[in-house]
Each structure stands twice: as C-alpha cells, then as structure tokens.
Amino acid sequence: MSNNGRKNPRLVADDRRRKKTAKPQATQATKSTRRKTAPKRKSGRKAPLVVRLFGGLFGWIFRLIWAATWRITAVVALIVGMAVLYTYSTLPDVREVLDGRARGSVTLRDRDGEVFAWRGDQFGGVVTAETVSPHLKNAVVATEDKRFYRHFGISPRGVAGAVRINLSEGRGPLSGHGGSTITQQTAKLLCLGVKYDKSVWESEQDYVQDCRRGSLWRKAKEAIYALAMEAKYTKNEILSIYLNRAYMGSGAFGAEAAAQRYFGRHAAELNPQQSAILAGLLTAPTRLAPTTNLQRSHDRAATVLRLMYQQGYLSEEEMEAAQNNPAMLSEAAEAQTGGYFADWVMESGPDFFTRDTTEDVLISTTLDQRIQRAAEEALQAVFDEKVKDGSKAQAAIVVMSADGAVRAMVGGRKTKVTGAFNRATMANRQTGSAFKPFVYATALELGYSFNSTVVDEPYCLDIPGSGRWCPENYTRKHYGRVTLADALRRSLNVPAVKVSEAVGREQVRKVASDFGIESSLADGPALALGASESTLLEMTGAYAGILNGGSSVTPYGLVELSLLGEEEPMMGAGGGIGERVIREEAAKELMFMMNQVVMTGTGGRAKLPDREVAGKTGTTQAARDAWFLGFSADYVAGVWMGYDDNSPLQGVTGGGLPAEIWREVMIRVHDGLEPKPLPMLRGQQVATDRDIDPRPQQQPQQQPQRGRGETAVERILRDLLGGGNR
Template sequence: MVADKRYGGKAAAKPARKAKAKPKPARRSQRKKPSRPRRGGLIGLGQRLIRWVIRLIWRVVWRVGLVAGVVLALFVGYYATSLPPATELLDGRARGSVTLLDHEGRVFAWRGDQFGGAVTAQTVSPHLKNAIIATEDRRFYRHFGLSPRGIASAVRINLSEGRGPLSGHGGSTITQQTAKLLCLGVPYNPETQSEAEYETECRRGTIKRKASEAVYALAMEVKYSKDEILTIYMNRAFLGAGARGFEAASQRYFGKSAANVDAAEAAMLAGLLVAPTRFAPTNDLTRSRNRAATILRLMNEQGFLSDAETKTAQNNPAELSEAAEARSGGYFADWVMSSGPEFFTRKTTEDVIIRTTLDQRIQRSAEDAMKWVFANKVREGSKAQAAIVVMSADGAVRAMVGGRRTRVDGAFNRAVQAKRQTGSAFKPFVYAAALDLGYSPNDTVEDEPLTIDIPGSGPWSPRNYTNRYYGTVTLTRALQDSLNIPAVKVSEFVGRDLVREVATQFGLESDLAAGPALALGASESTLINMTGAYAGILNGGSSVTPYGLIDLRLLDDKEPLMETGGGIGERVIPEEAARQLIYMMEKVVSQGTGQRAQFGGRELAGKTGTTQAARDAWFVGFSADYVAGIWMGYDDNTPLTGVTGGGLPAEIWRETMSRVHEGMPLSPLPMMLPGQGETRDTRTPTGSGPVGLLESLLRDILGGGGGASSGTRPQPER
C-alpha cells in the first residue's frame, strides 16, 4: 500500500500539477526605461550643449581644485615648517626705545618704539583679551584663520560705500592681521630700505598680497595655538605714541601693567587698534573715550560684560597717568634727545633709560605762566611767540617751553633753535668786563650825545630809548635804566675784545658783533645760552654749560654707561666782580626797567632787552635759587607792537618764577654792595670818536686808573 502510494497506485495515475514558475527578474539591461521625449530643433540642441558644458566644467573644476588644494597644502606646510617658535616673534621692533626720567626718577617721556615687555593671552587682564576679540574678531577661536563671512561682509560694505572691494574694511581675522604685522616673515633690513618703506611694503593691500597673507595665516594656524597667535598679536600691534604692544601702551597711557587694566582701560586700549594716532588718548581724550564706550557695548552684546559692569565702566572712563598727560615731554625731551649721543638716543637699537634734570613741578609752572599771560595780557589772535628756560645756577635745566603750544614733540624749539638779537639783555657782560678790571658799580660815566666814526660805515650816533640824556650817572644807574650811551662808552673804554671775550666765556658763543653796537646787543644768541650766561653770574662768575642729561644706562643695567658731572666750567670773572654785578642787576628789578618782574618781596636781579624796531623782547633774571630767561617775538621777525623787555616778557618771568617759588623760603641774593670810597670817572671829553676815547684813556692812566682798551686783563689797582 505504501509502495503503491509511492510508486504509482491510483494516486500515481494522476499526473502531478506543475507548479507555476515564478517570473524571473528581468535584467537591468533588459528593463525598459520610460521613454523621455527628446526635444528636437534648436532648443533641444542648446539644452544638450549646456549639460555637456556643465559636466565638462565640473570635471575640470574638481581636478583643478584638487591640484590647487595640494599646492596650497604644500605652501602652508612650507610656511608652517619655516615659522620660528612663537616666543621669538614677540618683539619685532626695528629700533630701540628711550625712556626719560625726571630728576626724581619718575618717567615723564618716551622716544622711539617702546616695548614694555612680553605679555601672553594668559597673563593679560581678561578684560583686555575680551575687548580685543570683541573688537577685531569675535569668531577668533572658531575659525581656521580665515573668515569667508567676514571677507564677504567687508566687500559688501566697501562696495556700498562707493569704494573698491579691497579698499576700506578688510574683513581680516586676528590671524591675518598678525601675518601682516610679521610682514609675512620678511625681516627688516636697514641696509636696503628705510623703515618707512618697509612698513609701506608690509601694509600693501593688493590681491596678490592678500592671497599671501591668507596662506601665511593658514600656516600660523597649523604651527601655533590660538593663544600663541593672540600673544604675538598683542605684543606686536602698534598702539600710538611709539608704543609697540599692549604692555607698552598700558604703561604709557595708564602707568600700569596690561595685566591690571580694568574694563574701561581695556576698551580704550583695544580702541587704538583701528587707528592708533586718531584715537590715542594723548591726542584727543574725548574721542578716545567715545571709542572705548562703543567697545564696551560690543563686549556687553557678546556676553563679555554684564549690563551692570558695562554701566559702571561707561560711568567711570579711563584716566590718563600724570606722565601720559604730559604727553611726550615736549621741548625738553626733544632737546635732551638731540644733545645726547646719537647711537643711544635718535638711532638707538637698545632700550635706554636717561635720567634728566627736569623738574616736572617747575615745568608745569612755566607752561601755566605762558598760558595765563597769553590768555589775559595778549590780544586774541596774536601770532606772537614766546619761549621760557628755567635752570639752576650750575646750568641744570629744570624746565623748557619752546613756544606757545606746550604739549608737542618734534616742533621748532625757540628756546634752543632760534638765534635772535639780544638787545640790552647783553649789557651785563659789558659791565662784567669793567668790573673784572676793578671798576666799581659807583664809578661814573657821562650820558651825553656821542658819535663814533666807524671805518667803512661812517659816523654812528647811539641814542637812549627815551631820547634824553642824564649827564653824570653811575654804572649802576646806567644799567638800572638801560642807558645806551654809557654802555657804549664803557665797552669802548675797556675794549670790545675784552667784552667779547667775557661774553664768549660766559657761553654766548655765536658770532659777536665787531663794531661798537656790540654793547647794545646787536649780536645773536639763543635763549638757553643767554640763560646759562646769567647763571654764570649767579654762581659767582664761573661759566656753565646748560645740560639736561644726568646719566644714561641700558634697560635692566644697574650701572650707567655715561654720567654728566655738572655744568660749571672755568671762572670768567672774580667772585667779587660777580657779586657787584648782581647788586647792579638787582637795582634793575627793584628800581629800574624790570620792576614789573617783582613778586613776593624777594630779592631778584635781571635785565630787560629790546632790539631794534622791537623785533625781540627779553627778560632774563634770577633769584637766589633759580635763573629764568624769557624771549618774545614773531617767527618772521615782524616788529612787536607796544612790547618791550620790561613789559610782557617781565610779566611772563614774574608769573613763572612766582609759581616756581611757591612755598620756598625767602633767600637773599649773593650780592656785594659797593664801598663808599673814591669812585673812578670814566667820562670821555666832549670830542667824539677814537680821538676822544684815546684822550679819556690817557687821562685815566695819568690819573692812576687801571683801565685798558685792549683785550688783556691787567690787575686793577686798589
């Protein structure tokens, strides 16, 4: 049964039903694609051509892109391997710096490119780090060195403002700006180009240069960390007033380290990056504060400052340090820099510290006096100029103002650069020559009409300022009232050569007049030399060399490389003669032409001076403590109107010296009153010219006097 069932019983008689064969999947190649109607004619041909061109461009672009990427990677790799360690890129100055200290050791000015020392992204104040990022590159820690979004935005802004796509806003990241500061790794070579040319080359904005900066920036991103790039940037950025790096700028403007600045100070420093000169607080503090307020708002918007912190910083804007308020030391600093050794001042490659004679209190006194007189005594709009020098009796210059604009640097310094006729301010040296020969302040001279025949020029007849004659007068009275004829007679009697020698030894080294007008100040001199010559009278008759540099050393060195031992030189006239001359000059202030210089009941001595046509007006004088010189005039030699040495110059002198002496005890002048003995008569006879002078000389010699008309100095008889 089983077998039947298996092998063909009834059941087997029926044919087995064939199972339906499953349809085989068609081959892909055999599938019929839905037919797409092909357009014919020109439209179809154009579409096929466009598709072919696009496929061709794509094939070319990705291949070119691949090649360009490989080339770019090679360049980036080359630059990255050639970059030095980040620590070697922090101080990139082409020259050194000079820090100027006053006589108490306080900083008052800088010159050159100041580098305050290296700071890092970790050591600076967090406020400063945040202010830089908020201002310059808010996505600094997120991009790879370039910011396509920033570049596109900058191009759009430039085009909308009518400029070229690369003119104006740059869209550069901090990394790109650092690449520019490094000048793409090209060092400065002073033998092939100037520093200005080098800087111009580094700042070029051509497309080729921009592309090179981009490659260099990518290399920096490969080589350095973000903090290292930011560190290089913070140390190399120029921030105005000669400050390189944020540490130097912080020290210069605020007198503190960049690690300690608050939010308001940090915002002001970061604001300098866009335009260092324009926003420098020493140029325009208000403008700098407005820029800082904008940066504080940016810091608030980006979450670096809370609303309360922003409000506090805006209500308490940054204040400049005292040294920064004094700007750059002005005329005095310029003078010290020009008088010091060039390789340690104007062309130094080192960081130099110079201690000077400047007294900042006296400097402020001189500046305030200048401003007060011109604001209250001079008509508005006047172009007249003035200069002031204050020094000690040894020639140490304590203050210098070279013009009405007091806070300047690199300007024309009228105190040391302007040579002007001295007028009657020269007369003390005429009488110094006479006193040196043994004459007394009580000796007399005849003030009367005088004519001298000058070979080659003809007769010359000097006149007094008042056009009057006063007969027999003492030498003291002649100087006190600034009488011209007695001064000429004394000069001719003692000898012009001797007068010239005395004046030269006191420091008036310019070419002195050869004729008899020498006695009336026809020669030229600078204010600083005139003031130094008067200092020689105060110190007892010894010459002085005005000086401002005390010692000079390199940064971090304890011992100075050079020192100035003082300005006192050789003796010119005996101390007794100098003291007698001080007595005569005291009468100028207490009773004569310089009475407007009096103040505070002090003993003061000085001399007025007014040149021909009032082109120059002088007052130079001293107390027992300080010597001060004032010059006033026009730069183009225009005559002054209604001004003499006893007028506005004496008032500037008084305002200066009264401020200088505030709180100082009254000190007597070192003067010697003349004795009551017999006086010597130096009157010439009525005849004029060389004959009359010879007769006077013979009469004096026959009378036992000690005068001489030559340039020698015989010992006077007593």
C-alpha cells in the same frame, strides 16, 4: 451507433460560478503584464531631434566643466598646501617674534625719578594672552575678530561682509573694510616674514608701507601665511604676538607699553574701561590715542564695551558701569609735561642712544615737574590776561639752577607738543640790552667799579665801510656823568658802548663767550648793544654764571643714561660749572648793579614781593625781540618774546610783558621756598638822579684798582662813541 462498448459521458451543465471566479484572475494577470510592458511601449517613442541635440550638448559641457573644475581645484589645493607647508617651515619660534620693533625706546625721568616722557618705540615688555588682563583679551577679540577661536586663519564670511560694505559705500571691494582676522592682521604685523633691509627700502617708513599694501596678490600671500601660522602656533600664541606687536599710539608698541604709557599700570591689571580704550586704539592708534583726544578715545571705548556685552564678555550692568565711568589717564600721561625739554635732551645725547637707538634706554634728567608746570601756567596766565585774542606773538622760558641744570623749558605757547620748533633752543635772536651785563662784567674784571663814572653825551663813530654811526639812548636824552651802575639801571646805550670801546671789544667778546654765549658775536661797536644773536638757553646759562660767582656753566638736562636692565650707566651729565670767567668780587658787584635794575630801573615789573632778585631787560631794534633774564638766590630764569616771522612787537619792551612773565614764573617757582639773600655786594650806595651832574667834569686821575671806583674812566672814554637799544 455502437460506441465500442464504452459508456457515454454523463451530461452536466457548465459551472458558471467557477468560470466567473477564474476570469478575474486572468484579468489581473493581464493587467500586470500590461504594466510591465508599458515602459517598453513608452521608451520606444523618440524625443524630438532638437531636444536630444541640446541635451547632449549641455551634458557634455557640464561634464567638461566638472572635470576641469575638480582638476583645477585639486591643483590649486595642492599648490596652496605646498605653499602653506613651505611657509610653515620658515616660521620662527613664537618667542622670537614677540618684539618686532626696529628701534628701541627712550624713557625719560625727572629729578625725582618719575617718568615724564617717552620717545622712540616704547615696549614695556613681553606679555601673553594668558598673562594680560582677561578684559583686554576679551575686548580685543570682541572688537577685531569675534570668531577668532572658531576659524582656521581666514574668515570667508568676514571677507564677504567687508566686500559688501565697501561696495555699498562706493569704494572698491578691497578698499576700506578688510575683513581680516586677527591671524591675518598678525601676519601683516610680521610683514609676512620679510625683514627690513636698508638696501631694499629707502627708509623704515617705506618698509612699513610696503608691508601694509592691500593688493589682491598681497591678500593671497597673507592668507597663506595666516594658514601656516594657524598650523604652527596655537590661538593664544597668535594672539600673544598680536598683543605685543600692535602699535597703540604715542610711540607705544604692545599692550604693556600702552598700559604703562596711558594708565601707569601693567597690562595684567587693566579694568574693562582701560581695556576698551586699548582695544579701541587698534583701528586708528594715532587719531584715537587718549593723549591726543581723550573724548574721542572714550567714545570709541564705549562702542567696544557694547561689543563685549553683545558677545557675552560683560553683563549689562558691567557694561553700563564701565561706560558711565570711563578710564582716565595717569598723571604723567595727562600732564604731558616737558615736551620741549624732552626733545632737547634727546638731541643733546648721542644719536645711537637717543633718536636712533636700537636698545631700550633710561635717561635721568634735571627736570623738575613742579617748576615746569609753574612756567607753563605763568605763560598761559599772562597771555590770557594781557595779550589780545588772535595774537600770534610767541614766548619761550628757561629756568635753571646756578650750575646750569635746566629745571623747566617752554619753547612756545603750545606746551603739549612733541617735536615742535623749540624757541628756547633753536631760535637765534638779537639779544638787545640783555647783553650789557657782559660789557660791565668785563670792566669790573679789569678793575673798574660799579661807581666808576662815564659821561653820557652825544657821540658818533666813523666805521670803515659803513660810515658815521651815532647811537642814541632809548629815551633820546643824555644824562651827563653817570656811574656804571646807573648806566646799567637805566639801560643807557652811549655809556655801554663807551665802556666796551674802553676795555676793548675783543675782551668783551671773550668774556661773553667764556660765559657760554657761543653764537657768532658782532665785530663792530654795536656788540655792546646786543647786535649779536643768541638763543634763550645760551643767555640763561650765561646769567647762571653770574649768579654762581663768575664761573661758566654748560646748561644740561641729561644726568645719567643707562640701558634697561643694566646697573652701570653708559654716560653721565654733560654739563655743569666750568672754569672761572671773572673774579667773585666782580660778580658780586655785577649782581648788585643788576639788582638795581629791578629795584629802581627798567626791570621794575619783575620785582618779587618776598625776596631779592636781579636781572636785565632787553629790547632789540624796532622791538622785534623782547627779553628779560634774571635770578634769585635759588634759580635763574630767562624769557624771550617775539614773532616767528621777525615782525615788530606792538608796544612791548623787555621791561613790559617779558618782565611780567618772568615775575609770574618766579612767584610760582619759589612758592613754599624760604627767601634767601642774593650773594651780592652790600653796604654801598649807588648815585641817584640828583647826584648826577649833567655837565662834563674833569675828575682827578687815580690808578685803577680792582673793585674800586675809577673816576679817570671819563678821560679814558672821552673820545669814544657808541649806541644801541634799551
């Protein structure tokens, strides 16, 4: 067949090798295509309807919650920010909030100028975080808020930890541990900026309690205030406010007051041991105060020192050294001298300068701490040695100078007290025979003498409205004619009543009142036997009038009152020697008569081994009160003993335990003092028991002479009656 002139192609075999090479490429492309198209085949499969429904619902809820959450969060953040911004604008300058006391302080100094007591809200002065001892600063941070310099005012970790601890201990989440930062505690001390208003709160205590409330709303406000403080103040400024306003026990507000109160030094001078005690007080200032329980304070300080070591503020050696040598109180803080005296002085001054002062006040007083310790030690010694264990009998002591300056005061057996019932100034008790010197003082002033005589015999008196009254002597015996000196020496009742009736009860009442016994005096004849009530302070002051030669005295403890930083005093002493009551010659005779009471009479147990003293015993009906009051040439002292519930004393008279307490006090008071003679009448003799004629005798009448014997006393008193106690 013709091919139209074209050649047929040459026959060639297939190139199998080349075909084999091309085939894998096609396969690879196919696989690639399959991989790309695979998802399309997978997405084409439909999930079950239920899964799709629940998935869509969950997604919708999540989106709804998220939308609500971020919006609420934004709103809350905006509100909090505005609240913080507003609070920030109300915060005062840091210098204005360092001293937040509502009351001022009162510092009391003894006669030598040494501080012995504090009252009111003590504030030693402004300190800062930079000026206090670094040990104190570190101790406070380690104890109260170890992350203080790292947080922004509140500590979520601290709050969460506190809630966990409270729940584990069975309390509510906000009860007990608070987890508060130092900034939050400072905000609380500032009462969140709310100032005390008398029209809102009934008392300052209610105001403080309201500031310390721990409700959830209160916590929220506290957190906002803390955030504002962090924005307004530096960390050290916040810590400075805290160190100045925190209460540290015993009336001390702030680190400086506490350092001076407990250790007698400035806050800048505190060592680690002292700093640990102050930092430990912040959790429970009243219970942990070293003046309340020093051992408990030391135990807490040891924990603070351990925290300081754990946080790198102390080395292990420093911690152990501090724990092995705990801080001790200053002498003034340890002694706690004159608590009763300090309370009395505070009451004797005007309230606006003492109990209710808003200023810082300094009071110079008459207290002698040596004499105060002598009185306290003497009382303790007698009760330890001569009063049975468990006895509830009480005693009080007053020691003063002849001008009424009170040198010591003990108002009860517990001497380390503040604000306690003061039996020396508050207890009005019957005086018994301790009143008799004023009966004889009246007679001596009217012209009778220590050796004037009176007959001691049975007498009765008809008292209108009360019937017949027949007083008896303590011994139930009568001694016939006796001198006035002997009647006082034996503390005879009938002669005392007869003399009182002879000179006139009104005269006796006037003399006693002029000597300073201001209590209501009895109207009847029992006046002579101490039926009236008086305080130990009044009675001791009246005896001081005898020692100073017959002039009245007003007992006083306040010498000078001034404001802190002011040179001119606001007021001076409110007591001292007043007007003359009896002549000096009469006072000298009375001193002689009272000296015989101690030398040979009922007050023999009060005799001192190296100097002259004079005094008088007193025991009331049924021995409910026992007294001894007397003096040396240097000091006057009074002792009362009894029960607070007015129960009778068992086997106690004024010449017993009270005289022994008085003797122990005066021995200690006069230790190291040169003996001085009493300014009493001398060169005269007193009738002895042998000279007394028990039979009534008619004596020649004589005209009364001042300072001379008057044997006509018997005639004047013959028809008068009386009675009383020893």
